[in-house]
Amino acid sequence: MAIKNKKLNLKDKYQYLTRDMAWEPTYQKKEDIYPDEQFEGIKITDWSQWEDPFRLTMDAYWKYQAEKEKKLYAIFDAFAQNNGHQNITDARYVNALKLFLSGVSPLEYAAFQGYARVGRQFSGAGARVACQLQAIDELRHSQTQQHAMSHYNKHFNGLHDAAHQHDRIWFLSVPKSFFDDARSAGPFEFLTAISFSFEYVLTNLLFVPFMSGAAYNGDMATVTFGFSAQSDEARHMTLGLEVIKFILEQHEDNVPIIQRWIDKWFWRGFRLLSLVGMMMDYMLPNKVMSWAEAWEVYYEQNGGALFKDLERYGIRPPKYQDVANAAKNHVSHQAWGTFYQYSQATNFHTWMPEEEEMTWLSEKYPETFDKYYRARFEHWDKEQKEGRRFYNNTLPQLCQVCQIPVIFTEKDDPSVFSHRQIKHEGERYHFCSDGCCDIFKNEPEKYIQAWLPVHQIYQGNCGGADVATVVEKYYHINLGVDNMEYHGSPDHQRWLDIKGLKPLQSNSEKKTAA
Amino acid sequence: MSQKVFIAFQDNDNARYLVEAVMQDNPEAEVQHQPAMIRIEAEKRLVINRATMEETLGREWDVQEMLIDVISIGGNVDEDDDHFILQWN
Numbered sequence: 312m313a314i315k316n317k318k319l320n321l322k323d324k325y326q327y328l329t330r331d332m333a334w335e336p337t338y339q340k341k342e343d344i345y346p347d348e349q350f351e352g353i354k355i356t357d358w359s360q361w362e363d364p365f366r367l368t369m370d371a372y373w374k375y376q377a378e379k380e381k382k383l384y385a386i387f388d389a390f391a392q393n394n395g396h397q398n399i400t401d402a403r404y405v406n407a408l409k410l411f412l413s414g415v416s417p418l419e420y421a422a423f424q425g426y427a428r429v430g431r432q433f434s435g436a437g438a439r440v441a442c443q444l445q446a447i448d449e450l451r452h453s454q455t456q457q458h459a460m461s462h463y464n465k466h467f468n469g470l471h472d473a474a475h476q477h478d479r480i481w482f483l484s485v486p487k488s489f490f491d492d493a494r495s496a497g498p499f500e501f502l503t504a505i506s507f508s509f510e511y512v513l514t515n516l517l518f519v520p521f522m523s524g525a526a527y528n529g530d531m532a533t534v535t536f537g538f539s540a541q542s543d544e545a546r547h548m549t550l551g552l553e554v555i556k557f558i559l560e561q562h563e564d565n566v567p568i569i570q571r572w573i574d575k576w577f578w579r580g581f582r583l584l585s586l587v588g589m590m591m592d593y594m595l596p597n598k599v600m601s602w603a604e605a606w607e608v609y610y611e612q613n614g615g616a617l618f619k620d621l622e623r624y625g626i627r628p629p630k631y632q633d634v635a636n637a638a639k640n641h642v643s644h645q646a647w648g649t650f651y652q653y654s655q656a657t658n659f660h661t662w663m664p665e666e667e668e669m670t671w672l673s674e675k676y677p678e679t680f681d682k683y684y685r686a687r688f689e690h691w692d693k694e695q696k697e698g699r700r701f702y703n704n705t706l707p708q709l710c711q712v713c714q715i716p717v718i719f720t721e722k723d724d725p726s727v728f729s730h731r732q733i734k735h736e737g738e739r740y741h742f743c744s745d746g747c748c749d750i751f752k753n754e755p756e757k758y759i760q761a762w763l764p765v766h767q768i769y770q771g772n773c774g775g776a777d778v779a780t781v782v783e784k785y786y787h788i789n790l791g792v793d794n795m796e797y798h799g800s801p802d803h804q805r806w807l808d809i810k811g812l813k814p815l816q817s818n819s820e821k822k823t824a825a
Numbered sequence: 826m827s828q829k830v831f832i833a834f835q836d837n838d839n840a841r842y843l844v845e846a847v848m849q850d851n852p853e854a855e856v857q858h859q860p861a862m863i864r865i866e867a868e869k870r871l872v873i874n875r876a877t878m879e880e881t882l883g884r885e886w887d888v889q890e891m892l893i894d895v896i897s898i899g900g901n902v903d904e905d906d907d908h909f910i911l912q913w914n
Contacts (some may be wrong), residue, residue: 321906364902367889375892382893439873503885515897519833519862522896526861534861536833541896549902559884598859616828621912 312392325366330359333436337362342458345434351497354562361787362553365546370442374545375449383455383539385588390532391462400528400596402806403797406595407521408460408533409469413658414486414586415517417477419540421490422505423449427482429498441550444504448543455539459532467802469658469793476658479773480786481491482586482650484714488761489583493576495757499558500572508576512617514544515609516578517587518694524595542735559624566625571753577629578746581638582713588643589650592672599736601675606639631746632721641725642760649718651691652703658788660797663692683725700796704778707767711740711758713802735759830900830911831866832873839894846877862896870912871900 316718319327320519337345348355389395401403417574423446432444432489457473464470477483493504497746522537589603600608618628629635647661670690672680693700707716721727731742735755742748751758767773774785797803832838832847840863844856848865856874865871878886888909900911 321904365889366904367892371889375889378893414912515899518898520859523860523862538861538896541890542835542894545895547891548898552901578871612829613831615826616830616899619826619828633869641877766907790836 317813322368324368327362328368328370329363329440330436333439335461341434347432347498351499351501352568353558353565355435355465355558356561358433358437360560361435361437363441364549364553367444367546369444376447379539379542380451380455383535384458386535387459387462387532395529395531396463397809398468398529398531400550400803402809403662404528404530404594404596404662405463405467405802406469406661407590408463408530408799409467409659409793410586410594411533412456412470412592413473413476413480414462414483417474418486418490419449419453419456419752421487421494423447423453425449425490425494425501425505428494428803429501432498438554441683445543445550448547448576449541452536452540452543455536459536459804463533465584466511466805467530468789468800469660473658475787479764480658480788481653481768482715484762484764485586486583489579491749492579492757499568501560502551502554503569503572504576506547507555508551508573509580510544510547511551511555512577512614513580513584514609515613516584516605518544519609520600521587521591521595521724522603524591524597524599526599527599528595555621555626556624559621559626563625565733570626573626574630575753578631578635578744578750579713581635582715582743582747585642585646585715585719588639589646592643592675593647593668596668598671601672602643602678603639603675606636611636619677630749631744635746637722638697638719640679641683641720644672644676645718645720647715648684648687649707652701653707655702655790655793655795656782656786656788660794660800660802662797663688663695679725680737695796695798702795706768708741709763709765710743711761711763712750714742714761714763715743717741717743828869828913829866830869830871830898830913831864832871832898832911833862833864833896834894835896836861836863837894839890841875842878842881843891843894847871847873850874850877851880857888868909872911873909875907 324408341556342349373628380579396405426442426446426449430446433439433442460470477487490505493501493670496504522541522621522641523535526534558569591598591600591602591605614628618626651658651661651663669680669685673685694701707718709716717728717730719729721729729744729747731745732739733742733748733752734740735751736759738759740751740759742751764773768781773781775781781788782794788794792801834843836858843850844863844865847854848856851865851867851868851871854865855856857864857866873891875886875888888904888906891909898911900913903910903912
């Protein structure tokens with residue numbers, strides 16, 4: 312037969328290898344097989360309308376992923392063999408990786424679990440296949456990130472127990488609770504939260520300018536895993552947009568539900584990205600762009616185009632977008648100022664920017680840096696140089712929803728903290744913003760269960776009653792070695808040794824010495 | 826309001842051909858060079874044609890090969906055997 316050797320086109324291949332491998336159940340009811348598909352109120356009338364624009368099938372998936380992995384691991388080998396860590400701009404940079412490994416990589420693993428779970432819960436074959444591929448991607452990201460950073464773990468402190476720390480350290484409850492919130496939601500909310508709001512609208516801000524920054528700071532391993540992961544991300548983002556369009560096209564009753572989820576998950580994602588803002592503005596010695604500039608390109612411009620496109624479905628831009636846009640000139644400074652003060656309880660070092668970095672911040676934030684932040688930072692810098700490095704020993708009030716300390720300021724007055732509180736069934740709850748307070752009001756039963764690190768410490772659930780015990784015994788941080796001030800730390804010393812071209816001790820010698 | 830679509834590639838050998846092909850088919854697009862990456866943006870629509878890529882590369886090229894070098898995209902995707910299109914409606 313002539314037809315036998317004809318290569319299938321993309322559309323036919325996709326049809327054969329995804330939709331045509333599904334079947335209609337005969338001896339079990341669909342609602343029994345997919346019990347979670349109904350309860351959120353989303354109405355799907357025709358799953359066959361689901362579009363996967365990349366039309367990726369398993370055979371092509373393995374082929375391209377294998378090629379990505381080969382490239383990636385060749386670079387990891389080269390990086391390790393050539394002592395790539397010695398070629399980064401400055402060892403302060405490694406602290407961004409410590410934050411990444413304990414704050415972001417576990418989210419990749421959480422995403423893997425999330426997609427594996429929801430991929431089981433949709434009765435549409437297209438959605439199931441897309442979720443399955445993404446689950447494998449996310450597992451790959453978690454693994455490649457750990458492999459990339461394991462090289463740094465041989466040479467710098469604080470990278471030794473990221474998975475344990477992710478579940479315990481106070482500020483890591485911010486990313487952890489974000490994903491736990493999504494994973495404990497229904498399958499459609501999970502996709503709106505992660506595929507759309509996070510992947511499509513916000514992850515560019517993490518993976519594109521920050522990874523470009525890693526390249527600019529000589530970190531070949533990180534930029535390579537970052538961009539390798541991001542090549543999957545382009546597919547995830549496309550899925551995220553298609554998911555939203557599909558749900559909105561299925562039934563008009565879906566519109567208000569999706570709008571509420573977009574409002575919620577935009578705000579949660581925006582709060583989460585405060586961490587990335589400070590990584591870009593304060594933790595990259597060579598700067599690519601400021602957080603405000605990244606926000607303008609990747610949210611205001613790209614997000615603006617996106618929400619204009621979604622207008623025809625009756626979707627408006629997320630509520631409190633104006634607050635988020637105004638905050639772009641503040642969040643990184645407020646977050647870094649907080650981490651600086653609480654560095655006795657972080658798994659990485661902090662420091663005050665050097666003079667030329669302060670100048671850069673003044674240039675990039677002409678309206679805010681000198682006016683609101685410079686004086687405080689210069690004061691802290693002076694105190695540190697005179698031997699009085701400032702640490703704040705009062706545990707902060709956390710927001711019940713995003714779990715970030717109440718450190719952000721009012722949109723119209725950067726000298727006033729934004730703080731909201733409400734009473735629910737006799738208990739008082741605190742919030743960092745109207746955005747988080749609204750999320751609570753929509754689902755108080757969910758958020759009253761939040762595991763808030765500060766409350767837990769005070770209740771005696773974190774191993775002890777003083778900072779040293781909690782930090783060392785419960786968090787597994789080596790106090791004063793892995794964290795606190797960068798200047799004078801063992802990492803700093805080691806970096807000076809590397810750059811001073813002194814003969815280095817090998818790792819085995821170092822261990823014997825210790 | 827301006828509505829830009831964009832695509833970002835790793836700044837590597839493959840991407841040079843992709844950028845060349847994209848610029849041939851989308852002369853209005855703007856190319857931005859950033860550390861380790863190349864970002865191309867265009868108003869409303871950007872197309873990558875297999876035919877142009879094959880001519881630029883001098884070999885057969887599968888549209889899905891692009892998946893190896895792409896970093897990020899913005900816009901609705903329409904892909905088939907002959908092209909990859911990004912657009913806003």
